[in-house]
Amino acid sequence: MIRMLIADDDPIVRHALPAYFESISDISVADTAPDGHLALESLKNNDINLILSDLRMPSMDGLTLLKRVRELSENICFVAMTSYDSDTAMIEVLRAGASGYILKDASPEKMVTAVRDAYSGGTALSPSCVSRLVQLSMAGRKQVSMESLSPTDYSILSLLSSGMSNRQIASELHYAESTIKNRVSHLIKKFQVDSRIKLALLFHGHV
Template identity: 40%
Template sequence: MFPTSPPESPPGAVPSDVPAAQVVRVALVDDDPFVLTALRAYLSSSPRIEVASTFNRAADALAFLRTVPVHVLLTDVRMPGMDGLELLTRVRSRHPGTAVVMLTSFDDDEAMLTALSQAANGFLLKDSAPEEIVRAVLAAADGGTTISPATASRLVAHHLRPVRTSRRTDLTQAEQSVLALLCEGYSNAEIAAQLFVAESTVKTHVSHLMRKYGTTSRLKLVVAVHREREAA
């Protein structure tokens, strides 16, 4: 959980030496006012992030987005009334250009899988380090997806069946081999060691795989592969 005293962060605009095009505008949603205070402090510590507003109700955040666009919405999963998952669904429908990062106190596999199936850009636990939350928001603004490490490991171990080969016919044998190891949770360096190739070669194959599957991150690629298998 969050520390008892959130770090001090003076209010104000993003420093003037940060180009406007690089500023990431963020809205925060959580029904706990202390959590909102802590999150604002954490994110305001980054010179690239501007916290546009905070909300304790999802409906209010949704109304805000109709008039003030933001790059990233960071929202709690469990809230009274409209919860974070419903908010994610509505934002995806009405504001597809807004990235959404989910934050929760519960290590909830079902909520995580639901969020990822709806193209959430992150799923973090509230005991994540402040710098991890900042990195996740910046990554989301760039189209990436971040999952808390322990949650990601469990996703691979318990929910994604091993992939030995893909049914696609447009993959080379080398790409098939890389994909199988990628779906088992191996890093690029570990895949390179397993296949006796350079890590740069693995990165090239992963880039080709993401392009062929129409994804923008390793995690989204893995999810896309398993959806493909389940649909077959």
């Protein structure tokens, strides 16, 4: 079960999103908060495993909240949402350890998909975001050869880069989920990155 905290200074969002998620059986909105400080307080009192947070909030913004959450735990997924899309915001959020980045004008269905993908280990990014991040993050970076990859690892990396979770990749390639998890960890070390998203960026930069 996904136990979610929604952090947003807009009271309409704090009312509308929980109302929508009520109809989703595998997602429970445990609490809402109008800023980062109160979101951190909520983490002390609720069993939260995913935060859906606006980036622009008073008192403590979403990026600062993410960094504070990462100091407390690596196990809480964090999906950033914003009305003010920018390359700088995307890069900062993903480098800080977010599991996804979505626009606030996304449909409720897409928000549900983003939350599920992030929680299951996938990448909650739209194709347009991936394309922009590739252009920005690969500029001036030394290229890493993928010729040494086995056919299986190449397939895993390709599916991971399309946004699939370990479970989905395992089902597609007919492997145990634990095997896929181990191979992904190996690939992260091999290419000297620190997240699945950055691994996906490397792959897209070579395709």
